[in-house]
Amino acid sequence: MSMQKVIDQIDYDFDQFSLDSFISKVGEWGHTEIKLCACDLYSNLNAFGAYIPIRDGLQMIFVDENLPHLHRLSTILHEIGHYVLGHEAMTYEELCLLRGRNIKAIFRRDNSADEREAELFAHTIISKVQDNMSYSRFRASCVPVGDTYKRYFEGLGIL
Numbered sequence: 449m450s451m452q453k454v455i456d457q458i459d460y461d462f463d464q465f466s467l468d469s470f471i472s473k474v475g476e477w478g479h480t481e482i483k484l485c486a487c488d489l490y491s492n493l494n495a496f497g498a499y500i501p502i503r504d505g506l507q508m509i510f511v512d513e514n515l516p517h518l519h520r521l522s523t524i525l526h527e528i529g530h531y532v533l534g535h536e537a538m539t540y541e542e543l544c545l546l547r548g549r550n551i552k553a554i555f556r557r558d559n560s561a562d563e564r565e566a567e568l569f570a571h572t573i574i575s576k577v578q579d580n581m582s583y584s585r586f587r588a589s590c591v592p593v594g595d596t597y598k599r600y601f602e603g604l605g606i607l
């Protein structure tokens with residue numbers, strides 16, 4: 449599906465933009481919960497953001513906790529882009545098999561078409577809300593990684 453079609457389908461009122469409400473609308477569209485977790489991702493993983501599909505109905509997005517507002521917003525939107533555009537991502541189960549290996553390499557950014565499309569998605573969303581920019585709207589609720597996953601992500605070196 450084209451990016452524009454996906455955005456139309458999500459059917460979100462960008463005049464009322466807040467990151468929280470956008471994320472929950474995307475979740476409604478995809479029949480999934482989207483958890484956002486802030487951590488020291490750049491030190492741990494050499495990445496600003498990471499998207500990990502945990503299972504049907506649960507997506508997890510990690511974002512570096514030290515990014516300035518706008519960079520944080522565009523990083524989160526980029527990772528949401530990977531989800532809504534149906535890009536392939538290492539699943540939780542696949543990552544489980546890799547425990548102990550160098551996962552930094554897996555999350556290293558490359559210049560693939562998927563990366564460019566996710567970036568274009570982030571820029572497109574930002575251009576829709578730029579007349580309406582206020583940092584309070586960029587605040588997004590991060591949740592603690594549940595106990596079930598915490599130890600696992602620690603083991604992988606993400607947390």
Ligand SMILES: [Zn+2]
Pocket residue numbers: 526530562563566
């Ligand atoms: Zn990406």
